[in-house]
Amino acid sequence: MNTTELIAQVRLNALLEDGMLDYTDSVIIRELNHSLTTKFERMVTDARAGYWLQSKVFTATAGNPIIRMPPRACGLSKVDLGDVTTDPVYVRLPQMREGHTNLYTAPASSTGRPQHWVARGDRIVLLPAPDDAYKVRVWYYVRPSRLVQPQTSTFLGLITFVDSTTRIISCGNGVPLSYNETGVSSAISSGSKIDVVSSSGWHELQLVSEPATIFSTSFTCTGSGDMSSIQVGDYVRAEEQTEWPPLPDDFHRCLADITSIKILIQRDFQSKAMGYAQDVNSDLSRFSSLINDRVQEEQQVPRAELPSLRRRW
Numbered sequence: 001m002n003t004t005e006l007i008a009q010v011r012l013n014a015l016l017e018d019g020m021l022d023y024t025d026s027v028i029i030r031e032l033n034h035s036l037t038t039k040f041e042r043m044v045t046d047a048r049a050g051y052w053l054q055s056k057v058f059t060a061t062a063g064n065p066i067i068r069m070p071p072r073a074c075g076l077s078k079v080d081l082g083d084v085t086t087d088p089v090y091v092r093l094p095q096m097r098e099g100h101t102n103l104y105t106a107p108a109s110s111t112g113r114p115q116h117w118v119a120r121g122d123r124i125v126l127l128p129a130p131d132d133a134y135k136v137r138v139w140y141y142v143r144p145s146r147l148v149q150p151q152t153s154t155f156l157g158l159i160t161f162v163d164s165t166t167r168i169i170s171c172g173n174g175v176p177l178s179y180n181e182t183g184v185s186s187a188i189s190s191g192s193k194i195d196v197v198s199s200s201g202w203h204e205l206q207l208v209s210e211p212a213t214i215f216s217t218s219f220t221c222t223g224s225g226d227m228s229s230i231q232v233g234d235y236v237r238a239e240e241q242t243e244w245p246p247l248p249d250d251f252h253r254c255l256a257d258i259t260s261i262k263i264l265i266q267r268d269f270q271s272k273a274m275g276y277a278q279d280v281n282s283d284l285s286r287f288s289s290l291i292n293d294r295v296q297e298e299q300q301v302p303r304a305e306l307p308s309l310r311r312r313w
Contacts, residue, residue, distance in 0.1 A: 001252040002150050002243040006032055009253065013260035013276065014267070023263065025149070026183045033147050035258040036245055039284070045075040045141045047291040052144075052246060053077060054208050057224065058136045059084065063111060065129035069122045072209065072240065073140035079117045079124060082135040090137050093117050096127060104128040142208060145195065145242040148179040157236040159196070164227040169196070169212075169219040171236055178238035190214040193239035194221075196230050203244040206230045248290075254283040 001009070007028050010016070016023050044051050052074075058067050069076070079095070082088030096104075096116035104116065104127035114126035114134065124138065151157060157176030162169050177185040178192070188194070196207035206229045212219040219236060221227065245255055257276050264273035 001245075001249070001256070003029060003032070003147050004150050004243075006147075006245075006252065006256050006259075009256040010259050010263065013257060014263040015269070015272075016263070026181075028259070028263075029147050029149070029183075031259045031262055032245075032255065033144075035255055035262065036144050036147070036247075039258055040247060040255075040287075041074055041144065043284070043288055044291065047288075048077070049291050051202060051291060052141045052204070053139060054142045054205065055137055055139045055226070056208075058138065060114070060126060060130045060134045060136050062132050063129055065114070065126040067124040067126070067136055067138070069119075069124060070138065070140055070142075070209075072143050073138075074143040075141040076119065076124075077139035077141065079139070080137040081114055082137065084133045084135055088135045090135070093126075095119070101125075101127060142205060144246050145197075145205070145237075145240045147245065148241045148243060149183055149185075150243040151176050152185070159230065159232055159234045159236060162227070162230045162232060164230070167221040167227060169221065169227075169230065169236060171217045171219070173217075175214060175217055176235070176237055179241060188214065188238050194219060195237045195239055195241070197235045197237050197242050197244065199233050199235055202248055203242065203246050205246070206234055209239050251283065251287055254280060254287070257283070 007025055010028050010032070011018070014023075016028075054070075056070050060067060079093045080090035081093050082090040093114060094116055096118050098118055098120075101118050104110070110128050111131040112128045113132075114128065114130055116127040118125050118127060124136075126136070153174065155173035157171050158173055160170055160172035175188055178188050179185050190213045191211065193209045194207070194212050195205050195209065198204050198206055207221070207225050207227060210221050210223045210225040212221050212223075245252055247255065257280050261273045261276050261280065264270075264276070
Protein backbone atom coordinates (compact mmCIF):
# COMPACT_ATOMS: atom_id res chain seq x y z
CA MET A 1 0.00 0.00 0.00
CA ASN A 2 1.11 3.57 -0.62
CA THR A 3 0.04 6.39 1.66
CA THR A 4 -3.15 7.10 -0.31
CA GLU A 5 -4.27 3.49 0.18
CA LEU A 6 -3.20 3.52 3.83
CA ILE A 7 -5.17 6.70 4.51
CA ALA A 8 -8.25 5.20 2.86
CA GLN A 9 -7.95 2.06 5.00
CA VAL A 10 -7.56 4.09 8.20
CA ARG A 11 -10.61 6.20 7.33
CA LEU A 12 -12.63 3.04 6.73
CA ASN A 13 -11.47 1.39 9.97
CA ALA A 14 -11.92 4.45 12.18
CA LEU A 15 -15.21 5.64 10.64
CA LEU A 16 -13.68 8.91 9.44
CA GLU A 17 -15.44 10.96 6.81
CA ASP A 18 -13.33 12.57 4.10
CA GLY A 19 -14.15 16.13 5.18
CA MET A 20 -13.34 15.81 8.89
CA LEU A 21 -11.21 18.80 9.91
CA ASP A 22 -9.72 17.04 12.94
CA TYR A 23 -8.38 14.18 10.83
CA THR A 24 -7.03 15.53 7.60
CA ASP A 25 -4.72 13.46 5.41
CA SER A 26 -1.72 15.18 6.99
CA VAL A 27 -2.89 14.23 10.49
CA ILE A 28 -3.43 10.60 9.48
CA ILE A 29 0.02 10.45 7.84
CA ARG A 30 1.53 11.82 11.05
CA GLU A 31 -0.17 9.05 13.03
CA LEU A 32 1.00 6.45 10.49
CA ASN A 33 4.60 7.63 10.91
CA HIS A 34 4.34 7.45 14.69
CA SER A 35 2.90 3.93 14.55
CA LEU A 36 5.63 2.80 12.18
CA THR A 37 8.48 3.94 14.42
CA THR A 38 7.00 2.92 17.77
CA LYS A 39 5.72 -0.54 16.82
CA PHE A 40 8.11 -1.83 14.15
CA GLU A 41 11.46 -0.08 14.65
CA ARG A 42 12.46 -1.99 17.79
CA MET A 43 11.29 -5.34 16.40
CA VAL A 44 13.35 -4.98 13.21
CA THR A 45 16.55 -3.84 14.94
CA ASP A 46 16.32 -6.46 17.70
CA ALA A 47 15.91 -9.26 15.13
CA ARG A 48 19.41 -8.52 13.72
CA ALA A 49 18.30 -10.18 10.49
CA GLY A 50 19.71 -7.61 8.08
CA TYR A 51 16.52 -5.67 7.36
CA TRP A 52 16.98 -1.87 7.21
CA LEU A 53 20.76 -2.43 7.42
CA GLN A 54 22.99 0.16 5.74
CA SER A 55 26.69 0.99 5.78
CA LYS A 56 28.67 4.20 5.55
CA VAL A 57 32.43 4.61 5.21
CA PHE A 58 34.26 7.35 7.11
CA THR A 59 37.92 8.36 7.11
CA ALA A 60 39.40 8.68 10.60
CA THR A 61 42.23 11.19 10.92
CA ALA A 62 45.36 10.70 12.99
CA GLY A 63 44.86 11.69 16.61
CA ASN A 64 41.08 12.11 16.34
CA PRO A 65 39.21 9.05 17.67
CA ILE A 66 35.66 10.46 17.21
CA ILE A 67 33.29 9.55 14.38
CA ARG A 68 29.74 10.87 14.33
CA MET A 69 27.06 8.25 13.83
CA PRO A 70 24.96 8.59 10.66
CA PRO A 71 22.12 10.98 11.57
CA ARG A 72 19.46 8.54 10.32
CA ALA A 73 20.72 5.61 12.40
CA CYS A 74 18.29 4.05 14.87
CA GLY A 75 20.77 1.36 15.93
CA LEU A 76 24.30 0.13 15.29
CA SER A 77 25.24 -3.31 14.03
CA LYS A 78 29.04 -3.34 13.82
CA VAL A 79 32.13 -1.27 13.03
CA ASP A 80 34.90 -2.36 10.62
CA LEU A 81 38.41 -0.94 10.24
CA GLY A 82 40.44 -0.77 7.04
CA ASP A 83 43.56 0.91 5.72
CA VAL A 84 43.30 3.95 3.46
CA THR A 85 43.72 2.25 0.10
CA THR A 86 41.72 2.12 -3.10
CA ASP A 87 40.19 -1.22 -2.12
CA PRO A 88 40.68 -1.62 1.65
CA VAL A 89 40.32 -4.94 3.45
CA TYR A 90 38.08 -4.43 6.47
CA VAL A 91 38.47 -6.17 9.82
CA ARG A 92 35.71 -6.08 12.40
CA LEU A 93 36.43 -4.05 15.52
CA PRO A 94 35.02 -5.49 18.76
CA GLN A 95 32.90 -3.21 20.90
CA MET A 96 34.16 -2.30 24.37
CA ARG A 97 32.15 -1.41 27.47
CA GLU A 98 32.65 2.05 28.90
CA GLY A 99 34.04 0.70 32.16
CA HIS A 100 37.15 -0.70 30.42
CA THR A 101 37.95 2.21 28.11
CA ASN A 102 40.67 3.51 30.45
CA LEU A 103 42.85 0.64 29.22
CA TYR A 104 43.24 2.49 25.92
CA THR A 105 43.08 6.12 27.02
CA ALA A 106 45.95 6.30 29.50
CA PRO A 107 47.98 8.28 28.80
CA ALA A 108 45.55 10.54 26.98
CA SER A 109 48.08 11.23 24.22
CA SER A 110 48.53 7.54 23.35
CA THR A 111 47.74 6.56 19.76
CA GLY A 112 47.95 3.38 17.71
CA ARG A 113 45.97 1.18 15.38
CA PRO A 114 42.40 1.12 16.79
CA GLN A 115 41.56 -2.17 18.50
CA HIS A 116 38.06 -1.46 19.87
CA TRP A 117 35.28 1.08 19.74
CA VAL A 118 32.82 2.44 22.27
CA ALA A 119 29.51 4.28 21.72
CA ARG A 120 29.13 7.62 23.48
CA GLY A 121 25.94 9.47 22.68
CA ASP A 122 25.83 9.98 18.93
CA ARG A 123 29.58 9.31 18.60
CA ILE A 124 31.70 6.28 17.89
CA VAL A 125 35.03 6.56 19.71
CA LEU A 126 37.99 4.52 18.47
CA LEU A 127 40.30 2.98 21.07
CA PRO A 128 43.12 3.89 21.04
CA ALA A 129 43.06 7.09 19.02
CA PRO A 130 44.29 6.35 15.47
CA ASP A 131 47.94 6.95 14.71
CA ASP A 132 47.22 7.28 10.98
CA ALA A 133 44.34 7.74 8.59
CA TYR A 134 42.05 4.69 8.56
CA LYS A 135 38.83 3.79 6.79
CA VAL A 136 36.00 3.08 9.22
CA ARG A 137 32.90 1.33 7.91
CA VAL A 138 29.87 1.70 10.15
CA TRP A 139 26.95 -0.71 9.74
CA TYR A 140 23.73 0.77 11.09
CA TYR A 141 19.96 0.33 11.00
CA VAL A 142 18.38 3.24 9.16
CA ARG A 143 15.38 4.93 10.71
CA PRO A 144 12.23 4.55 8.55
CA SER A 145 11.78 7.39 6.09
CA ARG A 146 8.93 9.81 6.69
CA LEU A 147 5.73 8.76 4.93
CA VAL A 148 4.46 11.47 2.58
CA GLN A 149 1.80 11.86 -0.07
CA PRO A 150 2.40 9.97 -3.33
CA GLN A 151 3.81 11.91 -6.27
CA THR A 152 1.40 13.85 -8.46
CA SER A 153 2.19 11.45 -11.30
CA THR A 154 2.60 7.70 -10.79
CA PHE A 155 5.91 7.48 -12.61
CA LEU A 156 7.71 10.57 -11.28
CA GLY A 157 11.12 9.44 -10.08
CA LEU A 158 10.87 6.01 -11.72
CA ILE A 159 14.41 4.94 -12.65
CA THR A 160 14.76 4.03 -16.31
CA PHE A 161 18.57 3.96 -16.48
CA VAL A 162 21.39 3.59 -13.96
CA ASP A 163 25.17 3.50 -14.38
CA SER A 164 27.05 2.88 -11.13
CA THR A 165 30.41 3.62 -12.81
CA THR A 166 29.55 7.16 -13.91
CA ARG A 167 27.10 7.43 -10.97
CA ILE A 168 24.23 8.61 -13.15
CA ILE A 169 20.56 7.82 -12.51
CA SER A 170 17.94 8.75 -15.08
CA CYS A 171 14.22 9.18 -14.43
CA GLY A 172 12.60 9.24 -17.84
CA ASN A 173 9.21 10.46 -16.59
CA GLY A 174 10.40 13.42 -14.54
CA VAL A 175 12.07 14.42 -11.29
CA PRO A 176 10.06 13.66 -8.11
CA LEU A 177 8.75 16.30 -5.73
CA SER A 178 9.71 16.93 -2.11
CA TYR A 179 6.99 17.34 0.57
CA ASN A 180 7.18 19.32 3.80
CA GLU A 181 5.47 18.36 7.06
CA THR A 182 2.16 19.90 5.99
CA GLY A 183 2.11 18.12 2.62
CA VAL A 184 3.10 21.10 0.45
CA SER A 185 5.27 19.97 -2.45
CA SER A 186 8.21 21.64 -4.16
CA ALA A 187 10.76 20.62 -6.77
CA ILE A 188 13.95 18.91 -5.63
CA SER A 189 16.76 21.37 -6.15
CA SER A 190 20.14 20.43 -7.62
CA GLY A 191 22.61 19.64 -4.85
CA SER A 192 19.94 18.25 -2.52
CA LYS A 193 20.21 14.75 -1.07
CA ILE A 194 18.15 11.88 -2.44
CA ASP A 195 17.17 8.32 -1.54
CA VAL A 196 16.52 5.40 -3.86
CA VAL A 197 13.59 3.23 -2.73
CA SER A 198 12.86 -0.29 -3.92
CA SER A 199 9.49 -0.63 -5.61
CA SER A 200 8.79 -4.09 -4.20
CA GLY A 201 9.58 -6.44 -1.33
CA TRP A 202 10.32 -4.55 1.87
CA HIS A 203 10.63 -1.25 -0.05
CA GLU A 204 14.17 -1.00 1.31
CA LEU A 205 16.48 1.93 0.68
CA GLN A 206 19.06 1.13 -2.00
CA LEU A 207 20.79 4.52 -1.61
CA VAL A 208 20.66 6.71 1.47
CA SER A 209 21.09 10.51 1.73
CA GLU A 210 23.16 10.81 -1.44
CA PRO A 211 24.02 14.36 -2.63
CA ALA A 212 23.21 14.74 -6.30
CA THR A 213 23.17 17.33 -9.06
CA ILE A 214 20.24 17.41 -11.45
CA PHE A 215 20.34 17.89 -15.19
CA SER A 216 16.93 17.63 -16.88
CA THR A 217 15.61 14.25 -15.60
CA SER A 218 19.00 12.77 -14.62
CA PHE A 219 20.81 12.71 -11.28
CA THR A 220 24.59 12.66 -10.99
CA CYS A 221 25.43 11.27 -7.56
CA THR A 222 28.34 13.19 -6.04
CA GLY A 223 28.70 11.25 -2.78
CA SER A 224 30.24 7.87 -2.07
CA GLY A 225 27.13 5.74 -1.50
CA ASP A 226 27.10 2.19 -2.89
CA MET A 227 24.98 2.16 -6.07
CA SER A 228 25.52 -1.49 -6.99
CA SER A 229 22.06 -2.64 -5.83
CA ILE A 230 20.05 0.03 -7.69
CA GLN A 231 17.93 -1.37 -10.49
CA VAL A 232 15.70 -0.05 -13.24
CA GLY A 233 12.22 0.12 -11.71
CA ASP A 234 13.34 1.55 -8.37
CA TYR A 235 12.32 5.11 -7.43
CA VAL A 236 14.25 8.27 -6.62
CA ARG A 237 12.81 10.20 -3.70
CA ALA A 238 13.79 13.26 -1.69
CA GLU A 239 15.93 12.42 1.30
CA GLU A 240 14.03 10.66 4.10
CA GLN A 241 10.73 10.59 2.19
CA THR A 242 8.71 7.71 0.82
CA GLU A 243 5.10 6.71 0.19
CA TRP A 244 5.66 3.02 1.01
CA PRO A 245 6.32 1.79 4.56
CA PRO A 246 9.56 -0.25 4.70
CA LEU A 247 7.64 -3.42 5.52
CA PRO A 248 6.44 -6.41 3.48
CA ASP A 249 3.28 -5.56 1.57
CA ASP A 250 1.22 -8.04 3.58
CA PHE A 251 1.95 -6.10 6.81
CA HIS A 252 0.91 -2.69 5.48
CA ARG A 253 -2.65 -3.45 6.57
CA CYS A 254 -1.31 -4.11 10.09
CA LEU A 255 0.23 -0.61 10.13
CA ALA A 256 -3.13 0.87 9.10
CA ASP A 257 -4.90 -1.11 11.84
CA ILE A 258 -2.44 0.08 14.52
CA THR A 259 -3.04 3.68 13.45
CA SER A 260 -6.79 3.08 13.46
CA ILE A 261 -6.64 1.85 17.07
CA LYS A 262 -4.95 5.06 18.18
CA ILE A 263 -7.56 7.20 16.41
CA LEU A 264 -10.48 5.12 17.70
CA ILE A 265 -9.21 5.53 21.28
CA GLN A 266 -8.87 9.28 20.71
CA ARG A 267 -12.50 9.28 19.55
CA ASP A 268 -13.59 7.18 22.57
CA PHE A 269 -14.55 4.10 20.52
CA GLN A 270 -12.95 1.70 22.98
CA SER A 271 -14.84 -1.46 22.05
CA LYS A 272 -14.10 -1.12 18.33
CA ALA A 273 -10.44 -0.41 19.11
CA MET A 274 -10.22 -3.62 21.16
CA GLY A 275 -11.55 -5.59 18.20
CA TYR A 276 -8.73 -4.36 15.98
CA ALA A 277 -6.19 -4.87 18.78
CA GLN A 278 -6.72 -8.64 18.71
CA ASP A 279 -5.90 -8.81 15.01
CA VAL A 280 -2.90 -6.49 15.44
CA ASN A 281 -1.42 -8.62 18.23
CA SER A 282 -1.69 -11.69 16.01
CA ASP A 283 -0.10 -9.86 13.06
CA LEU A 284 2.78 -8.50 15.17
CA SER A 285 3.47 -11.97 16.53
CA ARG A 286 3.57 -13.33 12.99
CA PHE A 287 5.85 -10.46 11.92
CA SER A 288 8.26 -11.14 14.78
CA SER A 289 8.38 -14.83 13.94
CA LEU A 290 9.00 -14.07 10.27
CA ILE A 291 11.96 -11.74 10.76
CA ASN A 292 13.59 -13.69 13.59
CA ASP A 293 13.74 -16.89 11.54
CA ARG A 294 14.69 -15.38 8.20
CA VAL A 295 16.61 -18.35 6.77
CA GLN A 296 14.77 -21.64 7.17
CA GLU A 297 16.94 -24.62 6.35
CA GLU A 298 17.91 -27.90 7.95
CA GLN A 299 20.19 -27.62 10.95
CA GLN A 300 23.77 -28.47 10.08
CA VAL A 301 25.12 -31.58 11.85
CA PRO A 302 28.86 -31.37 12.60
CA ARG A 303 30.84 -34.44 11.49
CA ALA A 304 34.44 -35.38 12.13
CA GLU A 305 36.67 -35.26 9.09
CA LEU A 306 38.32 -38.65 9.70
CA PRO A 307 36.19 -41.85 9.46
CA SER A 308 38.09 -43.34 12.38
CA LEU A 309 36.99 -40.50 14.64
CA ARG A 310 33.38 -40.81 13.49
CA ARG A 311 33.38 -44.52 14.45
CA ARG A 312 34.87 -43.69 17.83
CA TRP A 313 32.14 -41.18 18.55
